[in-house]
Amino acid sequence: MEKITYFLCESNESSTEFYKKNLNFSKKVLNKLEGNFSNDINDYMNYINKNNMEQLRSKSEYLLEILMIGVFWKEHVNKAISLSKIPRNILIKLSTLREKESIKKIVDINRGLLEYLFLNRRSNDKVKISLENYKKLVNYLKACGDYKEEAKRLEVWISYFFSLNKNKVEKILTSYLEFAKYFEDISQEALGIYTKNVNLFLKNIDKKYKYREDFLFCSRKEVEYHLNMVGAQIMNEAYRKEFLKxxxxxxxxxxxxxxxxxxxxxxxxxxxxxxxxxxxxxxxxxxxxxxxxxxxxxxxxxxxxxxxxxxxxxxxxxxxxxxxxxxxxxxxxxxxxxxxxxxxxxxxxxxxxxxxxxxxxxxxxxxxxxxxxxxxxxxxx
Ligand code: SF4
CATH class of the missing domain: 3.40.50 (Rossmann fold)
Known part of the structure; x- marks a missing residue:
């Protein structure tokens, strides 16, 4: 079997071992998130409830959003701050248009070109942790198209951050970023065995995927695979009882x-x-x-x-x-x-x-x- 990026049957003949490991690891991550951010998440959930922003989700889903914020900040903020308004708005429009099957092919040709030119440029500057740059990150995720749903979740945080003072927002975002760095290390240790071909795959990414609409999707690093493994497990636990009914x-x-x-x-x-x-x-x-x-x-x-x-x-x-x-x-x-x-x-x-x-x-x-x-x-x- 040719292993392209990830392979869940790595430590056994089936992926059963992976599911067990992922369950235990996700529990560990959730406990750590709760231990570190219990007050933050209670404040955020109270804010959502008080302002009738949505039907409250489970605490574990909001804790997952903290992890998403940290990982996406670490992975994408240097590209997000380089994206200007006009290409951003065009890319957001194109990502909506591609949902129409009849024009998807032609939209994707244009998206591939613009994606490579505007979403792949990374600033080398140290990015200031601020609400302003957080908004840029959310807009960047929207423009990518593949993160539409994640961006919707992260957008809800903007109004909450807006209700806090500047220093508090910086402190919160810094702690989420720190957690993401910690997550990257421990997830590599726990789940890296299943994603060991990702780096090999990424070596040829520019040669093969340049100007293609899936360039960014296929360019994602191991940590985003691990984020999705843990995230899927957390969501499965959160909805299992309702699903069975x-x-x-x-x-x-x-x-x-x-x-x-x-x-x-x-x-x-x-x-x-x-x-x-x-x-x-x-x-x-x-x-x-x-x-x-x-x-x-x-x-x-x-x-x-x-x-x-x-x-x-x-x-x-x-x-x-x-x-x-x-x-x-x-x-x-x-x-x-x-x-x-x-x-x-x-x-x-x-x-x-x-x-x-x-x-x-x-x-x-x-x-x-x-x-x-x-x-x-x-x-x-
Ligand atoms: S109809 Fe399609 S999905 Fe079903 S058996 Fe044939 S190839 Fe498979």
Whole structure:
């Protein structure tokens, strides 16, 4: 098996060991976050509640946002401060336009060019920690397109920071950045074994991905893989009980799990996604489709995260979805599903291999079936 970036079956034949390690590590990170930022998070949640900003989420989800702020600051703020208003606004507009399937290709050609020219420029200056630069960071994430959902969460913090005095904001952001540095070290130790090919992959990134719309997505460093591993675990824990109570359950699979390419796959298009037509018994999608018939969940093939949409907002609590995706898409996928009214759970692709972003010919991907059955409440972990 060709290992491209991450590989969850590294320490065993299956990814079961990874799931155990990730669960324990995520608990450790959450405990540390709570120990360090308990007062901060209570203040933030009180502010949200008092100002009716949203239906309060769980404390662990807000603690995850602290980790996201720190990691994104560390990874992207030097690029964010170099991005000026006009290209930023064009890129934000293009990232919305690409959701229209009919013009996606042409939008992506332009986005690829602009992304490389404007979102990849990194200032060498030491960046002052301030609310002003935090806003630039959130705008940068919006302009990237791939962080749309994360940016929405981080944007809520702006009005809270605005209510505090300047020194307090600087102190808070500094402590989040410090935590992100600590996270980078401990996550490398705990999860680095699963992401050891990322640096190798990044060596050729400029040669192969320059001017492509997925340049930034594919350029992400190991720490963002680890952030998504931990983030997905935290979100799974936060929504598990509600998910198990939902009457309707759906499993959303990416097209890289099919045995045949787009032209030859006989799946049928519906409003919710493609439904497998069982044209090949060796196809992984067919395997999970059969499981769905046995355990009463519907399987859909979703070509891209942007294809997840609903005509009318769903009443929250009715439909639970298990999103399957490559590690880097899990936080954004979970947040998007929640925004649309689904109760989310996610399962990691054991490795990536899609033809669009990662591999010239494409590698057929798969997931851990036991973890899927655990997510559905059918098997014990
Ligand atoms: S078995 Fe289903 S998903 Fe797989 S190639 Fe055939 S129709 Fe497509």
């Amino acid at each position: 939902t009457k309707e359950k759906r499993l959303l699979l990416p097209s890289c799990m099919r045995i045949k390419d787009e032209k030859n796959c006989k799946a049928i298009k519906t409003e919710e996604g493609y439904i497998c037509n069982s044209c090949s018994k060796n196809c992984n999608v067919n395997k999970y489709d059969k499981l769905g018939k046995k355990y009463n969940f519907q399987v859909y093939i979703i070509p891209h995260e942007s294809s997840i949409s609903v005509k009318n907002k769903i009443k929250y609590g009715h439909i639970g979805i298990i999103g399957v995706a490559c590690v880097l898409n899990l936080i954004s996928g979970g947040l998007k599903a929640k925004n649309l009214g689904f109760v989310p759970q996610c399962v990691f692709l054991d490795y990536c291999g899609c033809k669009d972003h990662r591999h010239d010919k494409g590698i057929i991907t798969d997931i851990n079936m036991s973890y899927l059955l655990y997510s559905l409440g059918i098997e014990e972990c």
